[in-house]
Structures are given as structure tokens and as C-alpha cells.
Amino acid sequence: MRLALIGAGRIGKVHAQAIDRHPKVTLAAVADYHAAAAEALAAQYGAQAVSVDAIFADDGIDAVLIASSTPTHADYLEQAARAGKAILCEKPIALDLARTRDALQVLAAHPVTCALGFNRRHDPQFAALKRALDEDRIGQLETLSIISRDPSPPPAEYVGASGGLFRDMTIHDFDMARWLLDESITHVHAEGSCLIDPAIGEAGDVDTAMVTLTTASGRLCHISNSRRACYGYDQRIEAFGSAGMLQAQNESETRLRFTGEPGQVEEKPKWFFLERYAEAYSLEIGDFVDAWKQGRAPMAGAQDGLEALRLAEAAERSLKEGRRIAIDDIH
Amino acid sequence: MRLALIGAGRIGKVHAQAIDRHPKVTLAAVADYHAAAAEALAAQYGAQAVSVDAIFADDGIDAVLIASSTPTHADYLEQAARAGKAILCEKPIALDLARTRDALQVLAAHPVTCALGFNRRHDPQFAALKRALDEDRIGQLETLSIISRDPSPPPAEYVGASGGLFRDMTIHDFDMARWLLDESITHVHAEGSCLIDPAIGEAGDVDTAMVTLTTASGRLCHISNSRRACYGYDQRIEAFGSAGMLQAQNESETRLRFTGEPGQVEEKPKWFFLERYAEAYSLEIGDFVDAWKQGRAPMAGAQDGLEALRLAEAAERSLKEGRRIAIDDIH
Amino acid sequence: MRLALIGAGRIGKVHAQAIDRHPKVTLAAVADYHAAAAEALAAQYGAQAVSVDAIFADDGIDAVLIASSTPTHADYLEQAARAGKAILCEKPIALDLARTRDALQVLAAHPVTCALGFNRRHDPQFAALKRALDEDRIGQLETLSIISRDPSPPPAEYVGASGGLFRDMTIHDFDMARWLLDESITHVHAEGSCLIDPAIGEAGDVDTAMVTLTTASGRLCHISNSRRACYGYDQRIEAFGSAGMLQAQNESETRLRFTGEPGQVEEKPKWFFLERYAEAYSLEIGDFVDAWKQGRAPMAGAQDGLEALRLAEAAERSLKEGRRIAIDDIH
Amino acid sequence: MRLALIGAGRIGKVHAQAIDRHPKVTLAAVADYHAAAAEALAAQYGAQAVSVDAIFADDGIDAVLIASSTPTHADYLEQAARAGKAILCEKPIALDLARTRDALQVLAAHPVTCALGFNRRHDPQFAALKRALDEDRIGQLETLSIISRDPSPPPAEYVGASGGLFRDMTIHDFDMARWLLDESITHVHAEGSCLIDPAIGEAGDVDTAMVTLTTASGRLCHISNSRRACYGYDQRIEAFGSAGMLQAQNESETRLRFTGEPGQVEEKPKWFFLERYAEAYSLEIGDFVDAWKQGRAPMAGAQDGLEALRLAEAAERSLKEGRRIAIDDIH
Structure with missing residues (x-):
């Protein structure tokens, strides 16, 4: 190619x-x-x-x-x-x-062939979690919890042009939720606050948010976002089901552990997406090439982009109106 | 005494x-x-x-x-x-x-002297987390996440008399949220489903729920409940703030680890409240006696029971009406 | 009783x-x-x-x-x-x-009925490890590694009357090795140094030691001792066999984890034997009473004391002579 | 180049x-x-x-x-x-x-420019441990413990031509010990058994070994080897010193954790050296090129090969003679 x-x-x-x-x-x-x-x-x-x-x-x-x-x-x-x-x-x-x-x-x-850059689907941790779900490792999936925190907030001017937290940042989590829940999401509820940088609030956005998704069969999904985690890029997923729980934990550069006066200390999580998703970007290219060659759909396509955007719109409306929003009302 | x-x-x-x-x-x-x-x-x-x-x-x-x-x-x-x-x-x-x-x-x-049996405030893990918050270990607290899952669902007849999930089970998490957030909770949003036992649904209750609380200053709190975790009593809290994160993890009977064909295996969490909170019950008695002797308020009192119940009422109403409920409207 | x-x-x-x-x-x-x-x-x-x-x-x-x-x-x-x-x-x-x-x-x-105070046999961690060995969880046991470090060195005058590191401190590890290996130990090799407190060296003793035991069937056991671990009482055992590995890890007061600037931090191990073996002392009394009532042998008896002392003698001789010592030569 | x-x-x-x-x-x-x-x-x-x-x-x-x-x-x-x-x-x-x-x-x-392929010096885990030692993170280094187990034993014919366990496998651990101890090793004691494959014993070799090294200043180092760890490549190092302990832990493909009936399960360690040391091989090439360009010594050179071989010879002699061997006697 x-x-x-x-x-x-x-x-x-x-x-x-x-x-x-x-x-x-x-x-x-x-x-x-x-x-x-x-x-x-x-x-x-x-x-x-x-x-x-x-x-x-x-x-x-x-x-x-x-x-x-x-x-x-x-x-x-x-x-x-x-x-x-x-x-x-x-x-x-x-x-x-x-x-x-x-x-x-x-x-x-x-x-x-049209692939959309939802790079996290290619992350080995999350891919392994998806595989385990598909293999019924935890039986029926019941709840999902996605924690997604950036290490440091973007400048307020970036925020202004970004489309807001839900379209810019949570969009990845919405895609992850759709991919893992593997079922229609029917309702969205969102809460958000500006706790980190007042300039973000002045630009009309929030920097801290919690979103709850409900699916057609009643599964529940929680997303927790923050624009700033002083310890690095916090990217974890917990899937809970009838036969157990799966947790994709953060990665660190090494597994070196120091035990001394301050306690038992392991490294912080990798700093940001370039570090954490380095391998995911490589695998994304590989999937794209393979999809093109084999004439199959890529892992994430344009329709996935549209659906994630609908969830972001719903979250925004929920935050404004203080109530859960039915996805069917988002056109 | x-x-x-x-x-x-x-x-x-x-x-x-x-x-x-x-x-x-x-x-x-x-x-x-x-x-x-x-x-x-x-x-x-x-x-x-x-x-x-x-x-x-x-x-x-x-x-x-x-x-x-x-x-x-x-x-x-x-x-x-x-x-x-x-x-x-x-x-x-x-x-x-x-x-x-x-x-x-x-x-x-x-x-x-009147103490109320919110035993979890006495749990050494959660008490240590509270202490760390009070010592500003993570700077300004911004979000709180409480996971609380029972090992197995009660019989449907119990559910009928229990007052429902929010009053019976989440009530402990509401108290924990109030204690740790240490600030007025202004709004409650709840989602719930019956995914485990249809008889619970027939009794008019849910067995799986996610609740979001908002405080006066904009802090957000997530509560995730399930009536059944096949691996035991899942009792974890994560507090996130401007200077870091605190996680109270589950306890197991021992720290023995087996590494072999299935992977690296540690024990399941302790089975239920009798095991997990054994020490908390002892400490609760101790606090009660000390409060009585010293004429001071106990760790949790009758007013705490009332406030947690208001949150449960709000959650129930939110679930019914599909919108966030202002606590001020709960009398 | x-x-x-x-x-x-x-x-x-x-x-x-x-x-x-x-x-x-x-x-x-x-x-x-x-x-x-x-x-x-x-x-x-x-x-x-x-x-x-x-x-x-x-x-x-x-x-x-x-x-x-x-x-x-x-x-x-x-x-x-x-x-x-x-x-x-x-x-x-x-x-x-x-x-x-x-x-x-x-x-x-x-x-x-005569029980000897080898309290560690009653520690729930080590007892669970022993049980797992007896249940062939790791197949044939091949090697054993015991790490045993005190938080701080005793005063030199104590050392003088203690009988030396091997008789005073390693004796517990010798007993643990005997109990877990469950087979005749044939040879002992010991190395030791005075790295922590010169006064201990002047009293004719070492404060840091490594001992290797060999059994009749060729199993190998390593013991690592130090009179001072600044982070607390370090009491771990690793058993390796044909079907896997078992590790008894240290215990901490709580499982609270802080993630922030210094990394992901958990508590230090419990400080010393009073904290770590509190439960073991209770269980030891229980075993003693039961043995007395039932007319059975207690978990550890006088003969175990003699055998552990023979290993200590062998270690001391090995350190002096720079060669492995056959236990049969220790009378 | x-x-x-x-x-x-x-x-x-x-x-x-x-x-x-x-x-x-x-x-x-x-x-x-x-x-x-x-x-x-x-x-x-x-x-x-x-x-x-x-x-x-x-x-x-x-x-x-x-x-x-x-x-x-x-x-x-x-x-x-x-x-x-x-x-x-x-x-x-x-x-x-x-x-x-x-x-x-x-x-x-x-x-x-002559570099020797002691690839483990380039492993990010061990390199981070070395860096931490150089930065006095644990004060004075006192003891070192190296665990090095292959996933499965080589065929007996390989063993025959390999020079024996100490020259073929432990040689890497000897180099690691030299590098981390950063001081003359004066004595070697070795114990070994054939517990895994009798054909290895018939070929005159051992498949399980424990080696103790002593340095000029009295530091002690333990090496534990096995030709077969059913759970994968077990490559860990623990360094203990006056101000704490450092542990380089095994790596797994992902950090996915499953909690269910069997317990809390994480993946096995990476399978063998190709998986575990993939990055080390890349970094080794990088160091070689840089050393060549800058006219400096590479991380490991020919002399390091000679010194590690002397330790292997000493271990072999110790095993044969049942006593510690002075390195000065190995020419």
C-alpha cells in the first residue's frame, strides 16, 4: 500500500x-x-x-x-x-x-475502505478485554465502568474550538462503550463541573464529568472523565458480569517496585496517549492495511464516528437540561 | 458500660x-x-x-x-x-x-449518646482513606467512586420488605459518600435495572444500579451497585483529586499468590460483610463506648441516618422520573 | 484448661x-x-x-x-x-x-502434651501455603526461598547472649524450611557478613546471612536474613515446583493505594512480629488446647526444636569452615 | 553503520x-x-x-x-x-x-569496539533497577537475589554441548550480579540437583541450582535457577539495602485482571526471552551503534564475558567439591 x-x-x-x-x-x-x-x-x-x-x-x-x-x-x-x-x-x-x-x-x-481513528480499540489491554468478553469469560456483561483522565488540561483556547469535553475527549469513551457493550445504547445522563481551570468554565465547557449510559437490555455504563490527573494518563476499564469481573489496568514504563520509608512504590502510569497507545497506533495501521487488502470492514469505521457523536450530543443536552436523554431523540 | x-x-x-x-x-x-x-x-x-x-x-x-x-x-x-x-x-x-x-x-x-450502625465508617481501609483526605493527601477532592456489590442476591421476599435497593443497600454508600465528600450533596441521579433475578423486578425493585451525586461545589460522586458478585463482597472506593488518587482495595483472607497454568492468581475478596467488616464491628463498639464516656458525638449518629435516607428517596424518585433530583425537594 | x-x-x-x-x-x-x-x-x-x-x-x-x-x-x-x-x-x-x-x-x-513456640507455622499466610503444598497445587516441590528480615537490629549486648543469628533468628526459618520441605535436610551451607552494625561483628556475630539447604532428594532451599529492613518486617516465602509457584507475600495494615507524584504507593509491611503474627499467636494457643484435649501432637513440638537447632549448628560451622556441612555430622 | x-x-x-x-x-x-x-x-x-x-x-x-x-x-x-x-x-x-x-x-x-551480548543489561526493568542503585535509592546495597528460570528444559543433547547449566544459563545471572554488585566477587558457592529431566543428569548436568556469591566488602548474592517454570520465563531481581528494597518484577503481555471463581487472576509472565527481552535486543543494537560512534565502551564487553565465565567455572568446581571457591583460584 x-x-x-x-x-x-x-x-x-x-x-x-x-x-x-x-x-x-x-x-x-x-x-x-x-x-x-x-x-x-x-x-x-x-x-x-x-x-x-x-x-x-x-x-x-x-x-x-x-x-x-x-x-x-x-x-x-x-x-x-x-x-x-x-x-x-x-x-x-x-x-x-x-x-x-x-x-x-x-x-x-x-x-x-474507511477506517476511523478510534485508536483505543487497538490497545492490547482493551483488545484483550474485548476478546475475553466475546469468550464469555464473565458470563453476561451487566455493567461497564470507564475511567479516562488526561494528565493535564489543554489551554482554554483549545477547549473553545474542541467542541467541548464530550465531543473532544469523552468521544473515545463513547466509542469504547459502544464497542464493549455491543448493543444499542438508549439513554444518556451526564453531570459535569469545572473544577480544574476556571478558564475552561469561562469558555463554556466542563473539565470533570460523569456520564451514565443505559442499553436496550438494561446494562449500565459509567464514564468518569477529568482533564487533569497529576500522575499521568489514567485509562482503565472495568467490566462486570454474571460470572466475574475484568479490569484493564494502567500500564507503567517498568514494573520496578521500591519498598522503603514511603511504602511500596511502583511507577506512575505512562504519561499520555503517545506513550500509552504507541502500540495501538501501530496495530491500527496494520488493521487498516489488512481491511483494505481483504475487502473487510476495519475495526472502527465512519458509522462508528457518527454514533459516538450522537452520544456526545446527548450528553451535552443532558448536562444542560438536567435529565436523561433518549438517543432516539438525537438526530 | x-x-x-x-x-x-x-x-x-x-x-x-x-x-x-x-x-x-x-x-x-x-x-x-x-x-x-x-x-x-x-x-x-x-x-x-x-x-x-x-x-x-x-x-x-x-x-x-x-x-x-x-x-x-x-x-x-x-x-x-x-x-x-x-x-x-x-x-x-x-x-x-x-x-x-x-x-x-x-x-x-x-x-x-446515639450512634447509628454505619459500620463501614469504622472499616480500617475506609478510615485510612478518610484520614488521608483530611490530611490533603490528594489536594482538593474532585470525584469519588464507590463500588459496592453483594456476593449473592437476597430472596425476593426479603427485597419486598427491604424498602428497595436504595434504602436497603445503597444507603451505606450514601452515608460513605456524605462522610467522604464532607459537603452538601445537591443533586442525585439514578439508573437501575433488573439483570440478576426477575423475581426482584417483579417485586418492584432493581438489582443493579448506578447513582451520580453532585455537591454544592460541583464535586461528582459515582456509586455502582449490584446484588450479586460471584467472586465475593466487592467493596472499593476511589477518591480522585488535584494532587492524586486514593484507592481502598478489597481485602482477601491471605496474600498467597499462585502462579501456574491459569496465570498469577490471588485469592478472591472476603466473602461478605461478616468477614470484611469483622474488625469494623469491633471498632464501632469502641467508638460508641468512647463517645458515651467522653460525652462527644459518635462517628455516625441519627442525623446521618436521616440524611442518607433523603438521598435514597431522591434516587428512587430519579429512577422513576428519569431526571436528576434536587435534594432540597426531598422533605 | x-x-x-x-x-x-x-x-x-x-x-x-x-x-x-x-x-x-x-x-x-x-x-x-x-x-x-x-x-x-x-x-x-x-x-x-x-x-x-x-x-x-x-x-x-x-x-x-x-x-x-x-x-x-x-x-x-x-x-x-x-x-x-x-x-x-x-x-x-x-x-x-x-x-x-x-x-x-x-x-x-x-x-x-508439649508444644514449641514456632509461631510462624500458625500464620494464616504460611499455613495456606503449606496446605496448598499438601494439596499438590504446584506439583513436586523443587525449591524453596525464605526471606526473613527484622525491622531493626537488636542491641549488641542482646546479640552476645542470643546464641548468634542462626540460633536466634534463622532458627524460625530452619523450622519453616523443615515443615514445608517435609523431608530430611542433608546439607547446610551458610554465608554471613556484618554489614549493618559493627558492634554485632565485634560481638562475634553476623547481621546479614544467606543459607542454602539441600534435602535427601535434592530439593534446594534458600534463606535470606537481615537484622534490619528499614521498611518493616519482611516475611515472605516462595515455593517453586513442577506445576507452578506459590508466594506468601507480606501483609500491610490496609490495602489503601495512593497514586500521585511519587508513583503508585501502598503501605509498608507490618512493622514487626507483634503486628504480623498477632493472629498466629492466637491460633497457636488454639492448637495447643486442641492438641491437649485430643491427645494429639501439637503443630510443633520439642523434637522440632532440636532439629532446627541442629541446622543452626551446621550453619554456624559452615560459616566458620567455608564449606557445606552434612547434618549427619551434627550431634 | x-x-x-x-x-x-x-x-x-x-x-x-x-x-x-x-x-x-x-x-x-x-x-x-x-x-x-x-x-x-x-x-x-x-x-x-x-x-x-x-x-x-x-x-x-x-x-x-x-x-x-x-x-x-x-x-x-x-x-x-x-x-x-x-x-x-x-x-x-x-x-x-x-x-x-x-x-x-x-x-x-x-x-x-567490541560488545558482548549480555542482553539483560539492556532490559528496561533491570536498567531502571541499576539506575536506582546508582542513585542510592536503597542506600548501601547489602544483598541481591536473582531468580532466573526458563520456561522449559532444552533437549538433553543440547545440554551436552552447552557447557553445563552454569556456563550456559547462569552465565547471564553472573553477569547481572557483577553489573549490579559493582564490586569484586571473591567467593562462589553452588548447589545443584537434577529434578526435572533425568536425561540432563545422565548428561552430567544439573537442571536446578542455587548459587551464593560473596563480594570483597561482604555483600551477598543469591541466584536461583531452574530449567523449567511451567508458567513462563521467570526473570526477577531483588536488591536489598540500608534504605530499602528494589524489585524488578516479571512482565506480562497485558495488565488485564480477571476476578471470578478461581480468584483474582492476572496473566502469566511473558513466555521466553524473545518475548521478555524484545526491547532489550533493540536497545542493545542502539548501545552498540552509539558506542562505536562515540568511541566509548559498550554496556558489556569482552572482559565481562571472561569474568562471568570465571564465576561459572567456580560454581562448577564448588558443586563438585562441596565447598565455597575463591575466585582468585580460578585462572
């Missing part, structure tokens, strides 16, 4: 490295709004720095990875679909449902 | 043993609706089996421990207060707010 | 409390070289302070617990045996083999 | 992958006794399959990685040194001291 990367920022670099390590993908081209960034990254991996238009026009390009800024995702996704390229698009497709739906229609008219 | 025990059932026996081990308390008398039960327990500890009336009439009795069936609590509590006895009453005082308020008025008119 | 306690020092007090809590034992009398100590302890538990001779002469006394200073053990043990009392004797019977053998001969001539 | 790989077997393949991932090393050539193996591996990474002689004659080759069979190591190492190539040689240089010393003399005469 000859792949072109659109976006040479932080997440673009992560993908470039994962692409480079994959034995069956060649990073052919890099495009970025900042030409210099594209050139630097292209040079590092022996690719060409080109314009976005050149990518869509190039018949030698099989696939594009869209890692540019969020407002450009939907446009590039549509252009790529029309150009017949396989697509790996960073989440979200767009911050609103209408724009996302439009993009899905274009995809329906131009069916190409 | 010469103490009389009312109620010689399962929990009465636990208290009798704890009383026996306390160096400064004598179990003077035992009363029970079933005279034979009172006699057997009295004989075991060298006490006298008597009637309830005899207890209240006996000037040689300093204190009563009310561990009889729930519907009798409020009456005995009022009688004891009027007789000037110190009181340790099993929770709840009553299943409804009005009856509870009446009892509190009697207590106000007859001020005696 | 009416029991008399000889020795009202630190370990005597531990036993007095355990006796008091046992429902079927009455602490009838206490004797001590310091009459005031005996009186204080006797008063605390409603016993009588008496002379040692009075104990042996009193037909109302069923059993004696010898917790006086080491040099008196053998004499009191012999007197008790001759007086037909059941005996629970703190280890060691004596610091040398000849005196120990003499005492065993008296016991042979006057057969009474 | 243009590097040639000698040996395309199991460990050669591991190195080839690590080389491929290193941004500054090109795998230029592969040689193997089995030409087909060399060709296959060369093809996989775009290298050339050549003869060993061609490597030493090629001026375009900067370095060789010797991963061929043990008996060839010393010869190739000498040829490489004479040809002025940088060398990364799998351990051991040779199975006997004389041959090893000869090779070191050639290296002395032809000084090139």
Missing part, C-alpha cells in the same frame, strides 16, 4: 512512524498546511512533500491518512472517497451531526 | 462477640422476639435473657444496642432515649422520612 | 492476651522473676501472681506456658513435665544441643 | 529485526553455515547473502554481529578484530577460559 499522510503535526508524526515500521506500507507523500512541516516529515521517512490536491490526483496513491485539523476532516474524507482512495481518518469526522451525515452519504456513494 | 442487646439474630451475634471482646463493656442482657434465641446468646456470653421492657426499666443498664428487625428500630430508639440509655442502633432508623424525623425529635427532647 | 504463664515480659503479654480471648482457656496464674511484672499482668486478666514453684505444685493448673528468659526454658520444661503439666514453651528449649537433648529425655520419660 | 550478520538462526533473526528498526544501521549482509537460511533472512531485509570470508574482506562493512553457533564465536571475533570491524558478539566468547583469554589478547592487539 502506498499511503499519503495529510497533516504533519503531533499525531501525524505518530502515524508516520507507525507507517514506517509496517512492512507492507510505504509512506509515499506528506501534505500539510505548513509546507515546512510536510517537508521535514517527508524527508525523515524518504517521502515526498506535496499538496493535498496532488495526493487526490495521484493514481499511484492507494490510501490517505487524514490527520489534519478537525475542521478539514470531512472535506478531505469526501475528496478521498471520490478519488477512490482508502481512508484512515482521525476522529472526529466533524463536530456536528449534519456534516458527519453528509460525509457518510458521500462514502455510501463511493464505497472505499 | 453495662449494655443490653435487643435482637439475637445474625447481626446481633456479631455485636455480641464484639461486645465480649471489648475490655470495658459488659453484655448484661439480651432480648429477642424469639425468647429461645435470646436465651442461647445470653448463655453464651454469661448475660441474662430478658424482655425488652425489662431492659428499659433496669437502672443498671447504661446502654442498648438495637439490632432487632427494621420496623422496630424507631420505637425502641424512642423508648431507649426516654429511658436515658445510650443507644447504638442498627441502620436504618426507619424506612420512611416521616418516622425517622419523629424519632429524631424524641432524641432532641431526650439527648442521649 | 487452666493455664499458668511463666514470664510476664513482651512475649508473655502477647500470650496473655491470646489466652484471654480463647473461650476455653483460663489464665489462672502468672509468675515472673520480677514479682511486680507478674502482679501487673495477673491483675489485668484476673489471674493470680504466684511463684514458679507454686505453679508446679498446684493440681488445679493443667498447663504452663513458658515465656521466661531463654536460659530458664529447659529447667522449667523439665519441671513441668515431671509435674504432669501440658507445656507450651517458647523457642528455643536451649541454645545448645546437649541441654536440649536432656530435656527431650525428660519429656520421653514423662510424656505430656 | 553498515552491519553484517553472521548466523541466521533464531537469535540471528531477532537481531535482524532490531537492526532493521534502527534508523542508523543498515543490514548489509547475512552469512550462515546454511546458505539457504542466510538467503532467506537477507531477502527479508534487503541485504545480501554472502560468505563469512566475504564479510571480513569487505571494506564497506563497518561492523559484524556474531550470532552463529558458540564454538565459532572466538574465531569470528578474532577475524573481525583483525579486519578492524566493530563487533557485537553473542555470549559466550568460548566455553573455556583459555580460549576466551586468547580472544581477548587479539582484541587487545586490535582494539575495536
